[in-house]
Amino acid sequence: MSTQLDLALLVAVVIGVAIYLCLSSRFHRVLLGFLLLSNGANLAVLGMSGDPSGKAAALVADAPGRPPVDPLPQALILTAIVIGFSVAAYFTVLLYRIYTDGQNATLAGLDDPGTGDGKERAS
């Protein structure tokens, strides 16, 4: 298996940025962080097709003598993207709901003890 250092670095950077964003306290950053995280994972799957240089596209038959790229990881990504999209839609709505509940788009105060049962309502 040929080395794909460039793709590995790209995955590392994308996921590093994603973790950095997830750990901040503002909702829009957290949301972007999770979107990046799922894309980083998708890139890692793409890497499993192997080094594409010199290989033919998977579904093109007229490339005699050249081995095709492994198409399966691309099928896997397609599924993962669809799933990631639906989860992202849910997560956006959830964060919006929390925002309208508390009029506050940061994570500050969400963890107060004794407020987890929804009995109180800070205005």
Added chain:
Amino acid sequence: MTALVALPIFAPLVLALVALVTPRWRFRRPALGVAFAGLFGFSVWLMLHVQQHGPMAHGFGGWAVPYGIVLVGDSLATIMVSLSSLTALVAVLFGYAEQHARDEHPLRLPLLLLLVAGVNHSFLTGDLFNLFVAFEVFLLASYALLTLEIGDGQARNALPYVAINLVGSALLLMSCAFAYGLFGTLNMAEMAERAAGMVGDSRLDLLGLMLMLVFGMKAGVFPLYYWLPRSYPAMTTPILAFHGAMLTKVGIYALARLFGTILPGELVWLHEVLAWAAGLTMVIGGLGALAQSRIQQILVYHVVSQVGYLVLAIGWFSTASYMALIFYVAHLVMVKAGLLFIGGIVRKAQGDDLLKTNGGLQAAAPMLSLCFLALALSLAGIPPLSGFWGKFMIVRAGLEQGQVTLVVLALVASVLTLLSMLKIWLGAFWKPAPEGVQVVLDTQTRGMTAAVGILVALSLAMGLGANAFVKLAGNAAEETFSRDTYGDSVRALNLVPIEGKRP
């Protein structure tokens, strides 16, 4: 014929669509109730069939084995499917008793059906990527259920659950990628064969560690359990009971499958790590339960504590411990669901489940008290109830390996369980009702108690007729450990001639 193994997945999917488009149909509830009962009946039939005739594998589209998608119903998987169908059936009946048809949220039943479809798919799939897809299907349904009927200001309780599962999903997807890179296939039977030839390769250890992390997160193993007691209590009772009883068990099943079927048995250090994490989970869950003052929160911490026992059995990794695991899972699903239902009944009868304001249920509702006592003592492991046999087998499997420290931890956790069950018993049942607190019992709470009665009866049957269940668990454990049975049943698909396409 073998396509029948897909029925526990497809039937709930189709029913979910039917339930979605018929929100006002007069016979919706009876029809769906019968459907859930039918699903349970079919799952039990499938389990017994697999016991007699060996694992049932089906490859879709007639593709040759490492390429196509396969479903495999072996003993372990079909036992889990039966348990999830049972829990769903009781949850639905409980929900019928709890609310009038017109008060029920029209999306609750369709989402519950989707949840069941996803959970069953993750038990039956023979393919790692399909496991990821199944996880996502049931997670989306469970996110939706978690926030479907919440009140003002409760949406934030869902945040830890959703966040940790988003991280878990990304990790699982990457693990799938690495597994594909390592083995060149995601078919579990094929992966097992290729992994067996790679013992000593550190990449195999890393992949095992990653998958263990992901499934441990789903199961709620220490130190990855924090989300569970935060998010679960916000749900309505039937949904909470299904989640508490089944969803952590999906993680347990995946761990059992990972170590029992896919990875070779030589990864001893991973088993050790798992066993010690389990020991801490048990004790911390037990201590957490003692510190709570609400019934549902105590019980939810117990979900964490009991997951410890199960993971301990996986970590000890022998046929005896797997037998204990399978028996204990079956016991736990029934008992845990039953206790969470009872917590819901108390909430309904007294308006709240804060132990300070509860009381007097022992005099007002003797049947309910009896149910609670049977389940609580079973959870704590008092003979001859089902929990005793489960714990006895786990402890014996540990002592056979000389794991004295962990056995002591397990017994300590058992005492903690008993103490917190006593706390609920004294607070809600034995103590006279505090002044101004009413016990409202009507046809609804009686119907709810009857639904719990099903679980109590089954759990008692499991304790008194332990022999039959132990035999079943023993068969399933042996089948899981003789890896050939699983692999052969999948590879046998290549021998069946199918007209039409072949790669």
